[in-house]
Every structure is written in structure tokens, then in C-alpha cells.
Amino acid sequence: MINKSSLSGDTIPYMLQKRAADYPHDVAYSYPAADQHYTWLMVWEEVRLLAKSFIQLGVKKGDSIVIIMPGRAEMIISMFAAACVGAIIVPLNTYSKKQELEHYLKDSRPAAIVMGAQGQHVHYPTIMQEIIVDLHKDGVDQHWFPKHIFVLEEEGKANELFQPYSDLRLLGAAVDEQSFLTACDMNVSSDPLILLYTSGTLGLPKGVLRSTASFLLAVENAGKPKKSIAMLMKISDRFTRHFSVLNLLPLYHLGGFGTLFASLKTYNIRMVMLSHFNPINALSAVEKEKCKVLIGTPYMIQQMVLSPKREEYNLKSLLGVAFTSAAVNNTILQKIMKGLNLYFFMVSYGSSEAGAVANGTCFVNRRQNIILYLLYKLLRHLNLLNGLIQYKEFEKGSYSIGGRVDKVVEVKILNPETGETLPPHEHGEIAIRSHRVMRYTSETNDRASMTADGWYRSGDLGFLDERKHLTITGRLHRTIIRGGEKISPVEIENVLLRHKDVEDAFVIGIPDELYGEQVCACIVAKQGATLSDSVLKNDLAPYLSTFKLPRYYVFLPVFPLSPTGKISVAEIKSLVLNGIGELRRNA
Template identity: 50%
Template sequence: MRSTRRYNRNTIPALLYGRAVSFPKDTAYCYPEWGQSYSWSGLWRETRQLAKAFLGVGVQKGDRIALLMQGRMEMILGMFAAACIGAVAVPLNAYSRKDEVREYLRQTRPVLMMAGTEGHRIHYPSLLREIVDEAETAGEDPSWLPQRIVVVGVDAGENSFDCSGRFETYSQLMDRRTAVNDLDLDSACAEVRDEDPLILLYTSGTSGEPKGVLRSTRSFIGKEGFSAKTGRSGKFSAYLTDRIAKRFSVLNLLPLYHLGGFSAIFISLQTCCLRMVMLSHYNPVQALTAIEHERCTVLAGTPFMVQQMLASPKRAQFDLTSLRGITFTSAPMNRVLLDKVYRDSGLRLLFLMLSYGSSEAGIVATGICFVNKRPGALSHLLHRLLSRRSFLGGSIEPGEMELGDYSFGGKLEQGVEVKIDQRGEILIRSHKVMRYWKENPEQFTEDGWYRSGDYGKLGPGNLLMIGGRLNRIISRGGEKIAPAEIENALLRLPGVEDAFVLGVPDELYGEQVCACIVPCSEAKLSAVTVREELSVHLSAFKIPRHILFMTDFPMSPSGKVAASDIRRLVLEQMEEMAVHA
């Protein structure tokens, strides 16, 4: 195994090499549906080969490499190989349409692009061929187009496509690795530093407008880096962490083009040696199947994803008793869903982990709540480990969960500062805050605090509580109404599976409250009964003027409720009702 003396600390090549040396045969990542499973040594070997191929076709430090595909091992290899030579990975939303992909390419100008064959009813190579042909026909300056578009999957016969011109197969790209020797690769790896750009993430959150955020390796780790783990106690703690973690496997539901998804695969590099199980795309039944077949012990996803899984009509068909913990990330966790998970008789959970952050700010707050402490050596060790690990903001006691109408954010991470401004907006300052690819000065205060766009409050023990998005605050006749308060009240009503509240235009009051409700199966709800039951808990002006029932809520590609899509559906339905009134 090659020496890391020339690799800078806390860089991807150094971290991959370290895992390959310490845990060569342990599984790092796997995609069961593709039959793909990589050990740490296999991952390091294949990453080196792909990095050589990148160098062989002229990719240099600082160049961008775009990736457009559903989840599979080649996407992880592409991101890690790019990082090893100092190139910047640009994973694109796998749901992206032609106009969106064209705009991403114009903004980032990647020198190389890796594309899957098909996903979400989109044939990616054909989409890219159209973009190239249209640009060439229009006589545009082609400098924004990738010089090479590598199609992943055609070699295995998954799909047929004419790879000519700018297009080539994955195996053709890999043939270029022979032009680069190990010394040349190691020299490129040695030039990489943890402050260098690592990945450019495009995130739309719930607003629907893409934003590019450039993040470094350092922004994913603690303020002092891994050097803080040196010394006898630090090394023993890291050793103990890895030995315990080897017994666990994590099902990561989040896509790799999302901060939460990329952070999840980064955890097994930076924190502990976990087996990471992933899906090509999120589907509640496929997720339940993976937990049972792979005997996953930890589930990582958004609250909306977990709620969909638990509410699935097919849920009873699956054995989920292997699960010991659930990590909620990318969206605030409300008490109602927490209670549902806690009281679920089909789960044997030991802990729930909460996380709050964003693509721009990174992980801001985390926390762990122990829901049960079962007897046994493994449970005891896990409890001790998670109670004192420095990468967690801290433990959350049951008494701290009574937050009224606020959701859980967690306790502030080390090196993260938070303050609440006069509007109640959460302002953040830390080494993890990254700037946009296209600068947006309005997102920062004059003295450098990042405006999160969320409102909340900071409680005792640095416990961060999230109220919701500021742009979702409803202004009804001068009264400011927080949708989260009404949503929590709705979720407590019998027969309500999920709820989403928004403001809709009103000529008299400016805005009126509209509640969208997903009823439980076989529940018989009406707008009249819902209003009657809410009147016991809410002031009259907070009672929804409009109530719409839906079979489910549209989900964004990042696993959150798609607020912009719900608003569109609501306005269309209200317009139709007005026409037929």
C-alpha cells in the first residue's frame, strides 16, 4: 500500500488511503440494486485508476467535472477521483430537464462530464446530445460545453447509445489511465489541500430556484481538523469508534447531489468506518426492502422520507427490527413525527439523531436523543460512544423536547456561532459557511453573518429551535402567522397523516391561511370537522380559511416537501373552484 507522506492531511487521497490501510476488506459503499459493493481497498484502487484516466485526458487542478446520473458507485468514484487530483465535482440533480442542465453547464463550464444512461424517465445521453447539437447548430461559442461526455452503463449493456464525437464510454475513458503512472498521480494528489474547492452543490431547497455553493474538504470537518484526534486518548477514541461502527450499516436515503447525501458518504471517511448502503433513487418500498435485506442498523433521511416509509401501506410486510437508530437531516424535525417514531411497536430503536444545516452553512446543529437503553455490551458501548463524540452537538434530554410549536434543530456544533436578529432570523457564522458560486451579497450581513432564511430561537445549552422559513410567514390583515404552529396542531388531530400550511392571496386580508392535509388511510375527515377541532387549540384568525385534502405531497429531489409545487397545485385548484362557483 502506497505511503501517505506526500498527501496533505485531511484531503480525500489521505483519508481514502487511511481507510484502505486500516480496513482493507471492510465494505465501504454498496448499491444492492446494481449489485455493486466496494471494500475500502477496492475503492482506493478504482479511485486511483479513474483519477489517472482524468489526468490522461487533460483534467487539471481546479477544473470542473459534472456528474448527471442516478445513484451508483461510478458517481462516488467520479467525485473521489476528481478530489484526488484537485478537480471540483459538480453533481447535478438527477431530475434535471434540458433547460436546467444547459444552464448548469453554462455556469460551471466543466471540461468533462459523466452521465448515466437513464433515470426518472430521462435518457441522459440523448438529452446531452440535444444540448450539444442545438449549441453547434446555433453557432454558439462551444467553450461552455464539456470537451468529453462519458456515458456510464453502456459497457454493461444497460442501454445502447452511439458514443461518437464528444461522447465516449466509461471503458474508453478508463483506457486513458495507461498514459499516467503512479508517480504522476501521487504528485497530483500531493498538490491537493483541504482548503481547496472540493464540490459544487446546486441546491433549490424548497424554493425551486437553484443555487450553487462551492464547498471545500475543510468545511466538512471540525474547525481543528482531524489533528485534534492525535495523542493516546484521541487515537484510542478513534480506534474504539471504528471497532463499534464496523458492526453497523447505514441506509442513506439522500441523493449524492445534495449536501446531506454527500455528507453521509463523507462520514465513513472522516468519522467512523461504517458500511454505507444506498439506493439509485428514493422510493419508500425500496427503502423498506433494503433495510430488511441488508439488515441496516441506522436509517438516514429527511423527516418527510421517514414519514412516507412508516405510512406506506406495505410497511407491515417488512421486518425493521434491525434498525437501532434514525438520523433526521436536511429539514427540521417536529415533535409529532418524533412521537410517532418513538411509539412505533415495530421499531427497536436505541437513538434518534437530529441535524440542522444547509448547503451554504454546512452542519450547524446536531443532537442525539436516546429513546431506549437496552441491556447488552453493544448497546452500552454505543450509548457511551454517541454520548461523548465531539462531532455531535450534544445529547438532548426528553425534557428539552417540549418546544411548543418549534421544531428541533439540535445543539450547536463546535466552532459554530448563531444569533437571532430582530426579525427572528437565524444568523450563522463559522468556518463551514461557504459562499455562492455566483456571489449573492444579500445573503450575508455587513459584518459577515450568513442569513439562513429560517426563523427560530436559541435555548439553554445552545439548543437551537427552528420555527420555519421566513418567506412562509403568513400576513393576514396585519397578523403574522407561523405555518408551523398550525401544522403541528393539525398533526395532533386524529386521522391526519401529514399537513402543510401556506398563505394564499386574498383581496380583503392580503393573505388567508390554507391547509393542505393528507388523511390517514380510512380516515373520514371534512373541512368542517377539522376547523371545529382546531378551534380548541388555535385563535380564530389562525383557523384555515381554505382546507384541501391530498393523497400525498409532492417531494423535491432532495427529499423535502416541495413547497413551490404545492403552492402551484393549490392555486390551480382554487382557480378551478372559483370558475365553477
């Protein structure tokens, strides 16, 4: 084990080595489906071995390493090993198809790929072979395609194109400890750490290159913490080391990777993860691993709560929920609170581009837990949590509360058309400036999201109050323009969700030759309810202006989710435009 004092603080090798030294036998990461339970010492030893293998391959600081596989401990090991040698981690969406994968590889130009054999209904070795065949057939430039590809789970099936993951591990034996230490010593927190790709709702996914420093509380706090802070962190570790947290988010997503970083840097906590999200598997993991906290999108957790098999699982260990990566409205919150007996829940706001922006904690009034409250006060003192929000604030609002803005983050609300800064409580586009904001690796001027003075225009709509509490009201690109009138889908959704027979609602605009766009309401009816477009039209009429009333209704059994746990806008639009579901034109 190397001396952590020789490493730069707030880098992956420093933090990993410190965890392994302080808590060698505490379980850090668990994948119950694969029966993998890795202690900090096991993680550190595997990371050192794989990092030496990357050195043997010739991977150097600034190179990128693509990692694509369903959730497994080997994915975490590969990510941390890449970071130790100064390489950029490029975790890819496991639902990626051939065209998307080729785009990612051309954009990131990796030195090596570490992949699982099976993605989500995808066999990646086959896709890689197809890409290689196409390159040879077309005779195009191939210098962006990596020389080294290693495949997990297909031992004994290697060919001239791919090598088994076990061979990659063996390469490290030829590299001495000093070479590894030298590579680790070259790490600083301002270095690029991870390349995350956005969901690509407006076209091909764009890459956001994030540094280690962008995950820290503040740039000026980089390095080894002061004695008082270090003592507080040790005290919090004594509490949190007994917690198991189920992270539902994939590691190629900012929220998913952020949980890894939090357990590494902020608090020693056992992180339980799934190979991929499935509500039944998630319910089973909570029960089996006795998880105390759930981290996921509101839609993921709603699917767990509303599952027909929910009552088959004992969730008494669960104390709280941390909502992330998508806004939670009062309707979804009420369903979750009814289905789970919680002490607290947390809300947050952020993005791949902006990093963490705001958060808030709500203790449910009907239950008190002094230990949890003391832990909250401790984490609040460490500036890890931004403040309390009363439950009544969620009940009275129809929009989604994002929490209180972080101390190290600036937020202002802009008029989307003029760019003018708006006063408190005025709705507009959310703009963010901080050390956590990262630019796209490539961005055309006509879609520039960064201003000259460093403000990131998020495309999210919302408002601030005098307390710096941020409320999210929608997305700029989701605004429907019908005959020149601007219509908020969220406003219509909120009215629909109050209907006694509506379980869920999502409103989109669809092309129309006369008006430009028409309003289309996608509906999931409550079990046993009989709904029709005429009934909904009549029931909505008293609450919405005529031009806001949906022209079309689509009835679906469930809303499709994206791999990151959000409602898939692209898939819903495809269902509507291709006539799948029950599309009814208003009379």
C-alpha cells in the same frame, strides 16, 4: 499503493489511502439494487485508475467535473477521483430538466461530464443532444460546454458526442504513478472540494462551493490527529466497522455527501445506499443488509413506517435513526417511534450554505443498550456528537429541536426586521458564523445572505436557550402576510396535526387581490376518515384567531416529496393554484 505519509492530511487521497491500508477488505459502500459491494481497497484502486484517466484528459486542479447519475458505485468513484486530481466535484440532481441542466453547466463550466443514461424519468444523452443542437442553431457562445462526455450503462451506443464510461477507465493506463502522486500532493484541505446547488425555492438554484476543511470538526485540527485522538478513533472503528448504515439521501445533497465524508474521515462504517429513494426499496434494504441505523429526512422515514407493506419486512436489526436535512416535529416523531422499535434517534440542523451547525442524541427510555451508550460516550469525547436530549423535551414542544450548537460554530438569533440580536427564548432569524459557512458562487446584493462580519442569515426561524440548544420554528419566506398580519404556517400545522382525523398537514399562502395572501391548508386525512372544510373550520376555531383560520382546504392522498426528501413546496403550490385536488372555499 502510495505512501500516505507523503500526502497532506485531511485530503480525500490521504483519507482514502489510509482506509484502504487499515481496512482493505471491509466493505465501504453497497448498492444492493446493482449488487455492488465495494471494499476500501476496491474503491481506492478504482479511484486511482479513474483519477489517472482525468489527468490523461487534461483535467487540472480547479477544473470542475459534473457527475449526474442515479446512485451507483461509479458515482462515488468518479467523485473521489475528481477530488484526487484537485478538480471540483459537481454532483447534479437526477430529476433535473433541460433548462436546469443548462443552467448548471453554464454556471459550473465543467471540463468533463460523467453521467448515467437514465435519470429519474429522464434520458440524459437525449437532453445533452438537444442542448448541443440548440447551441448550434442559435449560434451562441459554447465555450462553457464540455468537450468530454462519458456515459455509463450504454456501452456500444457511443457516438461522436459521447464516449462510454469503459473508455474513460482505459485512459488511465497511459498515466504513470508519479503523475498521479504529484496531482494528489497538490491537494490541501482549504481547496474547493464540491459545488452543491441549493433547491432553488426562491428562483434558479444557487451554487455553494464547499472546501474539504468545511467538513472537518475545526480548522485548527486539520492534519494528522494527535496520538490520543487517533487511538480513540481506532477504538470507535472496532465498533462501527460492524455497523451497516442505510443512507436514504442522494449524494448531490449536503447530507448525502456528508455521510460519505463521515465514513471516510470519522468512523469506518459500511454505507448502504439506494439508486433513488422509494419506501419499499428502503424497507427491503434494511432487511436484506441488516442495517442498524437509518439516515434520512423525517418525511422519508415516515413514508417507510406508514407504507401499507411495512409489516412484510423484518426490521429487527434497526437500532436507531438519524434525522437530517429537515426538522422533525413531535407529531412525525410519534408516528416513527410507534412504527419502529428504536434504541435511539439523532436530530441535527445544518444547510448547504452553513454546513453542520447542531446535533443531539436521544436514548429512548424504554430500552437500554450498554454498547451503544459506550459508543455514544466515545463519539462524544471525539466531539462528533454534541450531547444528550431527553425524550420528554421532544414530547412537550410543538416545534422542532435541532440539537446543541457545535463548539466551533457561533449562532445568534436576529430580529428579522431590525437585525438586532435577541435574548434566549426569543424567536427570530437564525444567523450562523463558522469556518463551515460557505458563500454562494454568485449572489445579487438585493438578496445578500452574508453580513460584512461573516454572519450567514439562514432564512430559518428559531430560538436558543441558555444551554445553546437550538429549536427550529419555521422558515422566514414561508411566513404568510394576510392583510398586514404575519401568520406562522407552523402554528396552524401544529393545531391541524392534533386533529384525530388528520394524518399530515402543510400550510401555505396563496395570492389574494384583497388581502395579499390567504391561508391554505393542505391535508392528508387518516385512512377511513371523512373530512370536510366545514368540520375542520369548526374544530380549529377554538384554537386559532379568526384571521389565522384557513380560507381554503386542499385534500390530497399524499404530499409530494422533493428529490432530497423534503415536502415539495413548489409542487404543492402548483397543485393548489391549478385546481388539482379538492379545493373548497369556506362558507
